[in-house]
Amino acid sequence: MKKWILIVIASIILLGSALFFYIYESSRAPLKEMKAYAEERAKAEAELTKIDEFYLYNGTETHYVIVGENKSGEKLAVWVPEKKDKEIVEKKMADGISMQDAIAKLNQEENPKKIMGVKLGMEKDLPLWEISYLDEQSKLNYYYIHFDTGKWWRKIENL
CATH class of the missing domain: 3.10.450.40 (Nuclear Transport Factor 2; Chain: A,)
Structure with missing residues (x-):
């Protein structure tokens, strides 16, 4: 009898853990897609070769901000608008405040x-x-x- 109770409890814990991780990963999927889109545009349009940071900013309009380095080693910040038809803005980190x-x-x-x-x-x-x-x-x-x-x-x- 004890063995069956332990098997049922272990099964419930295992099922609950699996459900938790599934829900967690499902909720993170849109953010991962946004990050991938922003990184792709930053690499293509601002010619970033290394990516250090990613920020999601929701103001009057949503922007994804990528901080990284270009091929000459300059550290850049690239603001990628959520709307695909809008242009990115890139600035050297050295030209702004830290x-x-x-x-x-x-x-x-x-x-x-x-x-x-x-x-x-x-x-x-x-x-x-x-x-x-x-x-x-x-x-x-x-x-x-x-x-x-x-x-x-x-x-x-x-x-």
Whole structure:
């Protein structure tokens, strides 16, 4: 009797684990497709040879941002619009502010309790850094900084 109970419990655990992994992989499939599309366009149009980072930015329009190197070793950021008929935007990382500089700018002007994430994005044809953070009251905030100039663009507070 104990043997049957153990077999049933083990079968339920195995079936549950398999179902969990199937659902997880199915939910990640669209993101993998987006990443593959963005990498393909970045390699073809911006001539990237190495890809280091991928960001998904959902603003007024969706952009996929690829950071990598071209054949001459320059580090580039490539903003790939979700819409296939729109052109990509590419910038040298050296021509914009770094992630660390964007975080330093946030720390100068605000008092973040915890930084949740930092990613490149695009709003109104403006490349930018989006920083999400928690304030002292643990409310979610977004802080946007121009990639090119390092100037504050906008913030969304107390979410």
